[in-house]
Amino acid sequence: MAFQLGNDGYFARDGKRFIPVGVNYWPASAGVELWQRWPEDEIRHDLAVIHSLGLNTIRFFLRWQDFEPRPGEYEPVMLGRLRDLLAWCRDAGVAAHPSLIVGFMSGGVFWPQWRQGRNAFADQFMVQRAAEFAAAVSRIIAPFHDNVLAIDQGNELCCLADSSAAPPAAVIDWCRRFNQAIRSTYPQAIIISGNEQNQVINDTGWRLGQQPGCDLYSMHGYPVPRWHSIGFDGMTDPLAWSILPLYTQVARAFGPVFVQEFGTIATFGRDQQDQYLRGMLPAAWEAGGNGFLWWCLRDVTADVHPYTKNNFESTLGLVDAHDRVKPGLEYFIEFARSLADRPAPLPASDAIGIYFPCNYYNRDNLLNPGNDPRSAGRWLVICNYLLRKLGHRTRIVRGDQPIDPSVRAIVNPGMFIDAREAAALASWVEAGGRLIWHGIDPVNWGHAFMRLTGAAVVDYRACRSVTLDAFGGRWSFDHFPRSMPPEAEPRSAIVLARDDRGLPMVLKNQHGRGCVVTALPTVEEAAARVAEEPPARDRWADWYAGMLAAAR
Secondary structure (H helix, E strand, O other), X not given: OOEEEOXXXXXXXXXXXXXXXXXXXXXXXXXXXXXXXOOHHHHHHHHHHHHHOOOOEEEEEOOHHHHOOEOOEOOHHHHHHHHHHHHHXXXXXXXXXXXXEOOEEOOEEOXXXXXXXXXXOOOHHHHHHHHHHHHHHHHHHHHHHHHEOOEEEEOOHHHOHHHHHOOHHHHHHHHHHHHHHHHHXXXXXXXXXXXXXXXXXXXXXXXXXXXXXXXXXXXXXXXXXXXOOOOOOOOOOHHHHHHHHXXXXXXXXXXXXXXXXXOXXXXXXXXXXXXXXXXXXXXXXXXXXXXEEEOOOOOOOOOOOOOOOOHHHHHOOOEOOOOOEOOOOHHHHHHHHXXXXXXXXXXXXXOEEEEEOOOOOOOOOOOOOOOOHHHHHHHHHHHHHHHHHOOOOEEEEEOOXXXXXXXXXXXXXXXXXXXXXXXXXXXXXXOOOEEEEEOOOOXXXXXXXXXXXXXXXXXXXXXXXXXXXXXXXXXXXXXXXXXXXXXXXXXXXXXXXXXXXXXXXXXXXXXXXXXXXXXXXXXXXXXXXXXXXXXXXXXXHHHHHHHHHHOO
16 A cells, blocks of 8 residues: 555555655665666665665665756666666565655766756756656656655755755745656655755755645754754764754654654764764654654765765665674664654643744845844754753744744744734733743844833944853853844843843843743854853853743
8 A cells, every 4th residue: 555644744554654764775886876787686685684674665866867868868778777676675565765866965966968057946948857857757656656655856956056056936946846747647646855954054945834846844964063054072962962853843843854864974983873873863753753764774885976085975884794783873773663663742732932933044035034044043953952951842933823822932042033923922922921032133123022022222332242140150242133232221121131331131021921031142152152062052051041930
């Protein structure tokens, strides 16, 4: 029986919940040259290994130039090999998850030669070619519907320079047309975009809430500090464990989300990997991940591009040459086997909301009051980490939706909001909500903000480092929104802390049955700047505890 995606955000098969757990796949001997070299015996052996480990899903990749070497001409040998691979997956009892376009892969970029520099998402010739390719290969995939988990548009299309170079509207339209093409020959297809953390920490055009025709979101992530907008101190750092779950939680606020790629990159530290997986995987499940695929099954030994340049792919396998799970990675297998009986996570009634603004993405968005995902993404991460360090569960509160009345406390970690969002928050506070608001936009501090904060801006002061005493400690700040520290004059608010100039920095305003506690500096930036120094970073949990206590 075919797979379905339920209203609860989980896959189902034969009337039972199905959690896809498995691997991303290239054959070790061929890597990205899979379709050209076609090591049949190796592929069939690997499918048997996947099944023997108790895993149930394989994500594999079509390289566009192998299938369409000339515009509009599809290589029959490659289409036949695709049929064979789909049949072998079915025979092995492993769900197939084909990814249609390999543009970005393992640090390499792959396009058909006939692209000739055209933008893949904005050039109409390329858009049409991609749509026709999607229809052609989906026609091959459709007869295997009973064993196809979902179709993936392509691997990390958001990482391609073409995405950032194209107008966001063009990327959104490409997504719509590509998905329409898939369904023109495979109407029952479940579709996912195959993207990663840049959906949260950048604006590449691949935006949460704006991927038309996709049934669920993907999320990828690895514990490599420079691949994120915030640092951490290795795999044993609890901050590292929290990052992929936070990205997953943000995506889950917009729809079902599949943790389609994860791994450790540095695979020789047994204890480091074990700690990371034990910290990250349960948290990603609690964040709403509906499946988990390791990158990748085997160490890639192929002596071809991109592995000669990015040779770390020669160490990333889940299993060794003897088909044994590598030391330190056993917990993934244990975790995967536990999911069949693990209850789906339920929203915690006492979870603290983390505010995700209505206009988060900034490119070509005239409604954005000042948010930049690169900064906002790191503030979301550190906010979530500090709240969880204090023992709180968290949830994402979207600014473009009515606030769930069950949410009793919200932290806005420096997100810029507009007057309508401020009015909605004011109504929620008036009904009894507690708002912690860091880094208030000084320019947009009009009547809607005054209602919330109980204060008015009377001047803009020089941006310099300030110190203040609050919550049992001394704190230093040098980051304010727009580099413009406002001088706030309390109206109905009371001042909880002043800086070394005597200016109000922390205020509390009782509003209706609730209250708002505001701090004028961007607190999360101060914490994020010391993220790689755990003692200095974790001290900021005391600030959060103080703000939450003040809001009671």
